[in-house]
Amino acid sequence: MTSDNSRSPADVLIVGGGLSGTLLAVQLLRLPGQRRIVIVESRSELGRGEAYSATELGHTLNGNAARMSVDPDNAEDLTQWLGDYIAAGGWPESDEQHVPIAELFPPRGIFGLYVQQRLAEAQAIGAASGSCVAHVRGEVTDLQSDESGVRATLADGRAVSARFAVLATGMFAAARTPQRDSNALNAAAVDPWDVAAMTQLDRQGRVLIIGSGLTMVDAVVSLEQAGHRGPIDVFSRHGLLPHVRRQPPAWPDFLAADHSLRSTRQLVRALREQCRLAIEQGIDWQAPLDTVRVHIPRLWSQATDVQRRQFVRHVRPWWESHHHRSPPPSAKLIERLLQTGRLRVHAATLQGVEEAPPGQVQIRVRYRGEPASRVESGATLINSTGIQYDWRRVDRALPQRLLERGLIQPGPLALGIAADPGGAVLDAQGQVSAQLFAMGPPLRGMWWESTAVTDVALQAKALAARLVALQA
Known part of the structure; x- marks a missing residue:
């Protein structure tokens, strides 16, 4: 990675080089056209962030390989990469899990290597059309935005300018x-x-x-x-x-067949009935529960604030323990x-x-x-209280200054920050920004589930397409 920032402004500035920021860069590099991407990340490596900087083999993903592909167009991507990695002598301890490669739960550090390799491959693709990514080591402490673009100030006084900026700050572990x-x-x-x-x-x-x-x-x-x-x-x-996460068989997608289920009470009642039916047939109750996952963004976004509060107050603890x-x-x-x-x-x-x-x-x-x-x-x-999603409580320079400047506002229920469905940030007056975007965990309040690898991968692909279209 280069840290040279002599050319300015960049086309896209990505604030954060963990999973979210790296997958956005991958998607931008894969798209036709020439563009310069700058990622500001304090760590020495991109692609790891808070979650995948772990070095202990015991700290594994909480999803098996078949569920954790970073390629939204290939659900087998991690499984294929992991098979090659193990065949080459990597992770010999994988034999201890006694399951097929698709059902392995890889260490998070190894998953970080996978993300980094996909970035390196995307860089080679981008280079063919004149695109590049620069890694600037540092911490963004402030952002300013006007019609010409954005300007980020780093903790050491350096500045980075770009046409667009993306808040890919990842999770704030409590x-x-x-x-x-x-x-x-x-x-x-x-x-x-x-x-x-x-x-x-x-x-x-x-x-x-x-x-x-x-x-x-x-x-x-x-x-x-x-x-x-x-x-x-x-x-x-x-x-x-x-x-414990198990590998249940497929179950009919009951929510796809019935869009009348909207309230928290209706969803819980229907899900309990589906789980009861599964158990009566000798099928793991996790099977019907896993069908709900794909519908969560729709259900959450169409719910009222009252319904969202009811879910957080009465259902969230059980949802977290059963789903995560x-x-x-x-x-x-x-x-x-x-x-x-x-x-x-x-x-x-x-x-x-x-x-x-x-x-x-x-x-x-x-x-x-x-x-x-x-x-x-x-x-x-x-x-071990998990993640702090309320940016008003995060005592770091960037969230506080963005709030003070009115460039952002809290998301629904003060979870993350508010944005339009495509990730364009809403300011304090509710205006959609033309230069500032967000993806991943900062959009928790918009979609509820906005932290899983598959969520982030899909958002990265969609946001990359939007930024390229705006650049044209």
């Missing part, structure tokens, strides 16, 4: 993101993915984990790989764990620790982090059904 009103938890906590740091912990010490979703699963895997063998107590409001499922290798570890009693899950709400004696951490929690809170003590605390 454990790694400073937040305006809740930094005490992170100040006392250990990073869920930092195995090296966990090797320095008391191996028999009690670990307290806040949150019971997939980040918690990663944290437990990290602890196990670091050699921790003590008790682990997980606290979350509902006490729900992710189900754990990869089998991690699920086996969780089950083993539950059975031996080392891992316990509590339905309790975090009230705050307390001052503690040296070498200890203390939190105040209120258990479900109890009127008063109590203090729990341990040797280590881990924040």
